[in-house]
Amino acid sequence: MLCATCGVEHAQPSGTCAICADERQWVPASGQVWTSLRELRERGHRVLIDAREPDLLELTVDPAVGIGQHCFVVSTPSGSVIWDVPPFIDRPAVDRIHALGPVLAIVASHPHMFGVQSAWSHALGQAPILVCEPLLEWVARPDAAITPWRGRHELAPGLVLHELGGHFQGSSVLHWAAGAGGAGVLLSSDTIHANPDRQTVTFMRSYPNRIPLSAAVVARLAAAVRPLAFSRLYDNFGRGPSEDASAAVQRSAQRYISWLAGAHDDLS
Template sequence: MRFWICATCGVEHADRPRVCAICADERQWVPVDGQLWTTLDDLAAAGAGVAFAPLEPGLWGLTVEPAVVGIGQQAKLLVTPDGALLWDPPAFVDDAAVARVRELAGPAGVVAVVASHPHMFGVQVEWARRLRPGAGRALPVLVARADLDWVARPGEEIVDWEGEREVLPGVTLTQPGGHFPGSAVAHWAGGAGGRGVLLSGDTIFANPDRVSVSFMRSYPNRIPLSGRVAERVAAHVGRFSFERLYNNFDGVIPRDARDVVIRSARRHREWTEGAHDHLT
């Protein structure tokens, strides 16, 4: 089935509208030259492929290379003995990428495809269809109920959810909101040698200094969340133990990530409420 991919955000569309609604929103952008569309065939002709990089035992980063679609985001493949989770799915898929995911996922296979928020939908339905576990069985694409209206390519694979969901033993999806009302994170209790890992998308964004994080409505357009929302998000994920945090690019907080999140939320509130105006 032919479908369209927004070249800027990498999200699949059943039809080709005049403009991608995700990019036209204040959190994203439409290129100065106008809306651009592409297809899997076009991307394959441009040499696109999916590169796999080991991040830690049980966790792989997936990027589209060369960077011919999307904003350079890095998907994650989280592999456990009970199955694998494809998180923030890439904006491109081909037979080689599917074969590699199947190999890494092992006999239990991929149990779900999940994006942290609409910017990271990628070609989620296409990934689910190609990773389908068997005839008559759809691989679920879990989409936050609050963000369901952003889905531009419907399919039987789409399953809405809200609140909290254990998608695999020791792997919990939860929705702190913030960046989008349904923005989600994935907590992996067995990550970081059993000290816990948080896959945060850009609900909580690991900063380049590796000792702080950001809380934003829009990263490219520099729209901050309020201090109250930042602390709400931090408190929500602070219920879990996690040593390490990965965002939706190659950013990582390598240690003490839970404390970093809570401390950064406090700093965010102080700055947005004017506590440090004397420094400006």
């Protein structure tokens, strides 16, 4: 079963989904709704796959389920990695990913992106589900494939998870050095979230309920990605600066901090 609002699978659904009851999500006015993969299949949902750039597939569910995230599959010579997990699964998508070679890991940036990670793992030969240690308490469907990690974790040469925190303790990003033709890609989910202007990003504790982070935390997040080379960023809706993204992150963090510090109060 999965929560219809966040799209996260639950072994024993009861009461209200803990992820949605948290201040970083929301419960519908009509109350908690549970659904199942079978019900979604019967309603005609399917996984759409687009190639965003060489060795990078973008997965979405159509019609959207839950939050409607865009997930990614990065291919490397040693295997592929699923980054953020769709809240639905179907055979054509599994076959497409199988064809890329071994699945090195299935990993969500934070609990809102867990999707149906166990279902994907089971369909892909018990592929390891990596969960950053502080996020383990949010796992609602325990699975033998779940493997905790912390800090910095190299999945393949040049493909490295970084625990940043911020949005959640344990929120992470995936740095792919070979992306963007070798200029580097940061798969940032909403640990670092793209703004609609395509030039800047933001950082929040809660996106739907608009709760900010402190200046110290934003400075820490920006400092954590400063050493990483990347020209392009994709958030969990497939958006982000497509050039000079590293500079855009630093510039956006400085702007955010200056507003928090009151530097622009005369404009308010």
